[in-house]
Amino acid sequence: MTEGTPLVTVTDAAMTLRAVVSPAQVLRLAGRTPIEVNAQLDGSSGPFGCDLRDPRPTDADGEYSLLCAIPEDVPAVVGLSGLVAIRLDERADVLALPIEAVAGTVTHGSVYPEGSERPTPVELGITDGAYVEIVSGLADGDVVRIPSPSLLRQQQ
Template identity: 30%
Template sequence: MIWAVIAVTLVVIAFKSAPQAAGDAETPSAVVTLPQVAVAKGPITNTVTLTGSVVADPASEEKVTQLGKVTAVHAKVGDVVAAGAPLLEVTLETPQDPLITTNKETGEETVTERKPKVTRTTMKAGSAGTVATFTAIKDQEVSVGETFASISPGTLSVTASMLPEQQFRLLTIPTEATVTVTGGPAPFTCTSLRMGTAAAASTTGAEETGNEPGATPSASITCAVPAGTVVFAGLAAKLEVTAGSAEDALLVPITSVQGSVETGNVWVVAEDGTNTEKAVKLGITDGSQVQIVEGLAEGDLVLEFVPGQDVAPVDEGMMYGGSAG
C-alpha cells in the first residue's frame, strides 16, 4: 500500500509540473514527415549474380530397340565413338509355319519345313563421346527398352540454383552469361543458357544461391563451358546473368514500389504534402532501383517507402512508413 501511494503521488506531481502553452493544448509534440524521393533519370542494368559449380554433363543412355539375342558387340568401356557408330547387334529368329503343297492329281499333301525368319538390328550411338558403361555380352538375351550402355559427352557445364525473386528478374533468359571459377582461368562467357527445375534436395540451396539459410530455390540455370576452357567438375563458380539494360530510364528505389514485376503501385506526393496511390508499369531492376516505364515523369515526388512497410526507426522512436495520408 505504501508503494501504491508513492506511485500515485509521483504521477500527480508529474502532471502538475508539465509546462503547457496557453491556448495550445491540442498542438502535437512531434510531426512525422514521411521520406520522399524524386523520380530521376539514369542508366540501369539487370544483372543477377548466382553462386554455383562446374558439373560434368550427364551421360546418355543407350537402349535396346530389338528383342532377341546379342550376336555382335562393337564397343567397350573407354572407347571414343562418334554419333551413329555401331555399338551392338541383336538378332531375332522368328519361327515360320511350314509350307504345305497339295498334288492336284493325287491330292497328296507335302509339308516343307521353313527356316526361321531372321531379323538383325544394329544399335548405334545416339551421341558422340566416351563409352562409360557397357553391360551387354555376346549370346545374351535382351529386351526392348533395356539399357545396355552409356556414353559420356566429356563436356562440362556451370549450374546454379535461383530463388523466386531472382527468377522473376530473369523472366527473359539471355543466351549467355559470364562465369568466374574459383582458382580457375579469367572470367569467360558460357553459352546455351537454359533454365530448369530446382534440385530436389535444398539443404545446400542457400549456399548455392548465396542467400540466407532456409531459402528454397525455385529453379536452376545452366550454361555450357566452351571447348578449350580448362576447368574441372566440382569447382565453385560465380554466374553473372545480364538480362537487359537501359539508358536515361526513369528510376525510383525499389522500396518506393509495391510490387516488383511488370506492374506496381507508388504513392505520389502532392504540393500540399498529401500522397496518393498510383499504378505504374515497371521495367527492369538492378536490385536497388527499378525502372518506371509508364505512370510517372522525371521530377515527380513519391514516398521513399511503401506505406505500412516497417523500416529502420528514426529519432523520437518513430518509424518511416505508416498509413497513407
C-alpha cells in the same frame, strides 16, 4: 548463404556449370535478355564465355539455378567451384524509383505521390534489384513517398 558455400558447381560429365540463384535474382532476370555470360572456375584458366542452356532459371529441389556449358578447351573437372557473371540488357535515361517506393507485382504497381493518401497506379519495367523502371503513370519531377505506405501497412 554461408561463407565457403560454392556459388557454382560443375555438375556432370558434359561439363555443365550450375549457378544457384536466389528468388530475388530470379525476379531481376524475369523478362530480361542476357547480353553476355562469363564464368571463371577456381584454379582453372581465365574467364570464358558461357552459353546458357536456358536463360530462365529452373527450379529443382527448391533451388533455382542456371546451367551453362563449359567450352571444351577450358580445363575443368566435376566438383569445381567458381563464379558466373551475367550482363543483362540495360536502359538509359529512364524514369526509375527505389524499389521501396513501389508496391505491386513484376509489371504493375502503385506509388503514393507526396502529400497524397491515395495510390497512383504505375506500369513497371526492368529492375536491378535497387531501382525499378517506371514505364508509365508518373512524369519526370513527380515526388513520391518512400517507403510506400502500402508496404508499411503490409508489414504491420
